[in-house]
Amino acid sequence: MRLESRDGERLDRTKAVSFTFAGWKITGFEGDTIASAAFAAGKRVFSRSFKYHRPRGLLCCSGHCPNCQMTVDGVPNVRVCTEPIRAGTVVEGQNVRWSLDFDFMSVTDKLGGPFTPVGFYYRTFIRPRAAWPLYEKFLRSAAGLGKLDPHAGHTRRYDTEHRRARVLVVGGGEAGRTAALEAAKAGSGVVLVDEDARHAALSLDGVEVLAPARALGTWEGGLVPVDAGTTLYRFRAERIVVATGATEQPLVFPGNDLVGVMLPDGVRRLIRDFSIKPGERAVVLGSDDETMAIAEELETVGIEVAKAIDLRDTRPRELAAQGGKGRVRRLVLDGESFDCDLLVASGGRQPAYSLLAQAGARVEYDDGLGVFVPTELPAGVEAVGSVTGEGLSKIASEPAYSGKGKCFVCICEDVTTKDMKRAIGEGFDSIELAKRYTTTTMGPCQGKLCHLSSIRVYAQENRMYESAIGTTTARPPWSPVELGLLAGRERTPTRRASIHWRHEEAGATIQWAGPWKRPYAYGEHSEDEVRAVHESLGVIDVSTLGKLLVEGPGAVALLERLYPNRFGDMKPGRIRYGVLTSDAGRIMDDGTIARLADDLFYVTTTSTGADSVTAWFEWWNAVWGYEAEIVNVTGALAAVNLAGPHSRDALQRLTEADLSAEAFRYLDAHEIDVAGVATLALRIGFVGELGYELHFPSPAGEHLWDALVAEGARPFGLEPQRVLRLEKGHVIVGQDTDSESNLYSSGMSWLPKMDKDDFVGKFALEHFAHREEKEKLVGFTMEEDVLPAEGAQIVIEGLPAGRVTSARRSEAVGQVIGLAWVPTNRSEPGTRVEIQVDRLRRGARITHGAFFDPSGERMRS
């Protein structure tokens, strides 16, 4: 099979490389592809077709067709005709039961007719509905391509690289190379990409060559993603030169998919690159000089050419390939039969215009050539070489030749001329609809080998001109791409507070909270942490809170515009709870606002709201032009909340500042030194106990944390914090409220100062103030010791009428407590409602206000 050493071959015959091919050990040479080595070793069947499980062999040998898709070392759908061999590689067939040469599922091909016409699945498997999962399971395993390994993402690493190019040339053929060299004369920044690995060795002066690499598509702004295996280059090019050439089209005739039917370029590659004799006796079938010229080349390597048929000279009534066991045995031409084991057939060449069409070029049918050519290129995009139609010969005169046997238009999806006719007969009278119904052009070749044929067959059947039909939309990706490559590496940044590692050291369970990693609890018994806060002292890391400084003569005006609260009357050193409302009067975020000086405010936001609140502040500041500056200090400052009856004493031991109840009142903000760290201390009732929220420079995080823990503060996590806050009836924005909640329905009608001049959401709130809310956010206590799930239904008279948003078991209250949305007429304290818990309805009583220490004595003490 392998010829004597020839000039120009890509092989290094001194280096043998062995690998496993469908269970067989095969040895090839360095420089071989998997396909060439296997072919040289006598393998002819590389895959089984999508629907009929027909054996398929090498066709294009250039990475376009679906015929050599195999699973290589667990990676599915690898085109082995372009995949270099590596020692020890395991190559397996896909979509087969048993083996490539004998596939049980090929029975679908024999039964054929009634069972597998186009649209068969859509029509047949819709009833009974309930049986669909069964059908699906069977169909999924019967049809399709390789199997995806669900763990594949962990074994390969992909990267994305953002790059710029002055000129990006796609295609390394003669035209592409010339264009690249020409562009390089004008300066640097010229990149050429080509899908062929052989071009990696290409050396062009001043041009960076990337190969093998595939341009996947063109997007606006000169964006061209390039698939280079495990790296995706996102090129931004000032100018894109498309030199993608023209793709050889299979001739459409019965038996055109038999193993041994090959495109001329594929045959040339086997002979020239790999010194392989692709058959013993050949028939050549074509309609251009390029194809006919191959007869001579075949003879030079000792292949007998039984017949060379130039379709320009003859218009056969019957033209069909026949075979045995899926391999071509003879060609029948108008009753004459020519034995062969290699049938070189070409329908001509179609410009590979997809990238141009995606960039916005128009595509037109060229009546002279019988192909589609790009016109009206958009600015910044050029086309050179045969992609423009230049130098091409007229395509085969007949869209499809007739004879006995299946005649494939689309080999990826196993669509025959009969299927196309049937679809048209059923009324799919637009090419876009027929495409979707038959799935022609929708397989792995992305229409490269079937787009033109399908339109020509369609035109013939409908007695229309191709130019009137036009083309289907060319969509990216132009070549199949691994999903992992599109996903790239995990890019979501993880945010950790400066104290984070202390939590890990203490054995905390860590949980995601937006972009942050936060401690959920420090042990299995989070109720111990709750108890510590109630009885003695706890400390929680709240560094994740959004923190903004708002400064300037316009600071008060800006804040009063953004919040329904009033701030102008606040004295420096005081704190106020604020809720942000949207233009529609809905609750957006909440936090505390401390006035540090006449024109300086310190604003905290929720942990997840920090970024959007900052942007919101800045937008309004930009719209209205307040004389205020906004600085986001979220990352710069760490924060902890020290809470519990012992917090004053503990903090006093770390500071010289006067913390007495008279000097440092509830809702006071003082700048004090704590353990030698300059700290902004806010006395707020975050968790309902006497407490201080300390904000200080992040680098001092561990130092201050250690100092507080040494004073007896027990660390507590998010879960105990939820319990503590719920005991106080505190609403968590985003947990207990949603995008429909407003201040009146959420029990905060006291908050908006409606006599203020104007603020965001004021008009909406005025409207809300005068209407009856449909539902209200209230507290509830369970009559029994059962814990409803968050989201559990409130049931009234047997109908769902509300939902639970928070529920926890509270030791301090001695009951299961929670917050829920209930209809307004059931929102009075003491009203009994039922809550669905698992499958049972359990009684609950509505409450208002805090469950624990309702007068707030503890936090004010």
Added chain:
Amino acid sequence: MSFLLSCPHCGPRPVDEYAYFGEVTKRPPRGSPSLRDLTEYVYFRDNVAGEQSEWWQHRMGCGEWFLARRDTRTNAVLEVTLPDPRTPESGQAGVPGVADGQHMPSTAPPGAS
């Protein structure tokens, strides 16, 4: 969407670095608007197929909020401007060419009105 957008500070950058904040709308109605006025202000947008003035923020960059005039059919950005830094006391919104309760004329040069 992959067009390039020019930040007034940072120059042309890929659009994914920016946050989009919608078209420039009417300013909030003054006085005591009807529910209809209010609903219109909060929810209704012109959504033109053509030139539109809109808000963008260079979220992944310098953080600046600015105005861009863009053709929504082609994503061609015709102009980018910083908002007019006039104060609210002037009785005008800080958006070039936008007086209270009026739509922004799409051809308004910066500082007009």
